[in-house]
Amino acid sequence: MTSDPAKRRYQEIAELLARRIEEEGYRPGDKFPTERQISVELGISRSLVREAFIVLEIEGYLDVRKGSGSYVAAGEKISLHIPKADYGPFELLQARQLLESSIAGFAATTITKSDIIHLRETLDLERRAIENGEEDYTADRQFHRQIAEATQNSVLVDQVEDLWNKRENSSMWARLHDRIFDLSYRAKWLDDHAEILEALRHRNSDKARQAMWQHLENVRLTLLELSDVGDPDFDGYLYTPARAAP
Amino acid sequence: MTSDPAKRRYQEIAELLARRIEEEGYRPGDKFPTERQISVELGISRSLVREAFIVLEIEGYLDVRKGSGSYVAAGEKISLHIPKADYGPFELLQARQLLESSIAGFAATTITKSDIIHLRETLDLERRAIENGEEDYTADRQFHRQIAEATQNSVLVDQVEDLWNKRENSSMWARLHDRIFDLSYRAKWLDDHAEILEALRHRNSDKARQAMWQHLENVRLTLLELSDVGDPDFDGYLYTPARAAP
DNA sequence: GAAATTAAATTGGTCAACCAATTTTCTAAA
DNA sequence: TTTAGAAAATTGGTTGACCAATTTAATTTC
Numbered sequence A, B: 001m002t003s004d005p006a007k008r009r010y011q012e013i014a015e016l017l018a019r020r021i022e023e024e025g026y027r028p029g030d031k032f033p034t035e036r037q038i039s040v041e042l043g044i045s046r047s048l049v050r051e052a053f054i055v056l057e058i059e060g061y062l063d064v065r066k067g068s069g070s071y072v073a074a075g076e077k078i079s080l081h082i083p084k085a086d087y088g089p090f091e092l093l094q095a096r097q098l099l100e101s102s103i104a105g106f107a108a109t110t111i112t113k114s115d116i117i118h119l120r121e122t123l124d125l126e127r128r129a130i131e132n133g134e135e136d137y138t139a140d141r142q143f144h145r146q147i148a149e150a151t152q153n154s155v156l157v158d159q160v161e162d163l164w165n166k167r168e169n170s171s172m173w174a175r176l177h178d179r180i181f182d183l184s185y186r187a188k189w190l191d192d193h194a195e196i197l198e199a200l201r202h203r204n205s206d207k208a209r210q211a212m213w214q215h216l217e218n219v220r221l222t223l224l225e226l227s228d229v230g231d232p233d234f235d236g237y238l239y240t241p242a243r244a245a246p
Numbered sequence C: 001g002a003a004a005t006t007a008a009a010t011t012g013g014t015c016a017a018c019c020a021a022t023t024t025t026c027t028a029a030a
Numbered sequence D: 001t002t003t004a005g006a007a008a009a010t011t012g013g014t015t016g017a018c019c020a021a022t023t024t025a026a027t028t029t030c
Helices: A009-023 A035-042 A046-058 A089-110 A113-131 A138-149 A154-168 A171-183 A186-201 A205-227 A232-238 B009-023 B035-042 B046-058 B089-110 B113-131 B138-149 B154-168 B171-183 B186-201 B205-227 B232-238
Strands: A062-065 A069-072 B062-065 B069-072
Touching: A009 A046, A035 A046, A046 A062, A046 B046, A089 A138, A089 A154, A089 A171, A089 A186, A089 A205, A089 B089, A089 B154, A113 A138, A113 A186, A138 A154, A138 A186, A154 B089, A154 B154, A171 A205, A186 A205, B009 B046, B035 B046, B046 B062, B089 B138, B089 B154, B089 B171, B089 B186, B089 B205, B113 B138, B113 B186, B138 B154, B138 B186, B171 B205, B186 B205
Parallel strands: none
Antiparallel strands: A062 A069, B062 B069
């Protein structure tokens, strides 16, 4: 998908050093070698090491202090690369159910004509992707994002995006990915989306909420079906506490 | 709370340039000024600009190409992870209202005897903190977190925690902080919490949802009241789209 | 001998110069 | 006129030197 022509030098060095921190028993607060030490060791200039240190600082690995040195960071920072919880697909869906159904209900009260038009365009993109057999689900994601955007609340948008990111980082979901698209339940989900859009168009808050809930419930049921393949790894995810629709 | 000793130079420059990209009508694929141009314009060395470019590249703003120049990145990358946006207090509260009321309703169906006991203990801590005039609101936060934990869904817990973290990073909220605790609306909120707990204890899903909604609505009203002080900075936050309770 | 002061060494911060890849311009051949 | 190739200009990549803040060691003072 992405070009990924050539990894930049500082990125290579940063990954090398990050691996060192993780695998070499560094504990928070420990002193890390200085920029000069690393540069001598790797036979490169200090500027390159410095750039790598910046990356590591941003990712929450290091805490650099002028005149003192660099130290392995203590607090859990905003590091996105490594320390990523591996959420299960069912708890993710459950969270989306609770959050996105509320958002859909709210969005029905704030949505504009323009939002409706954009949502319809996204729906067309979805339909075309399915007809062409593409595995691309960006339109699907976009649909849900646009609904959140209709609330005019950036926190909600980020919250929804965060759940999608968590899903893409979920190892279990990655294993399910192929099965889901092979069996092409997406046509059913497309109908769900159309129903949600219809409720939003009529500014029917209750119906929008329920339609979103049912949509994600359908996804959940599909997942349950696909999980019943004797794979012992799925055991921990099979059960999800039942709950009535709101 | 946080130390925040001194923002690093490259970080300042990166934020400046990021703001320029966002506010100056740059579109994906557009060519961005070269490192040299920026360095001349800002009167600093190119190394500093280069470090800022690295930050922007990591955050998904830029796509730098040797010999060619830097271009505004096309795909939405992982940018939202790092640059913690400065959310307004009302959109934060609105998000909490939607999410936490749903969580409370769900938690009512999954909560255990043990959870109730722990919540009651937390409530006592809150009461004691208020009686002693402490400004510490960790018990408050803990109460909301424990309700999320009662759902047994780690995604929901993280989601709630994330909203609290966003609030603590909110500059506008920081300015409101003192006023809120000076006027001690916390006693009222303590009653709200007690009511929520009562609904959870009776496993009354609807009532728990509504009680949580009303609680956050009360916080919102307090904020509105406190904001009416002629501070022009609040203008952008004064209006929040109305919405009926679910 | 202990504490305060000063000096030296260490470390990250900043800079200007040069290197290498790419793009653009110019030139000449078809 | 078009096109292929070479030269020039542009741009990011890399380096070593120097600056400034911090830490450590040495010195002075009581």
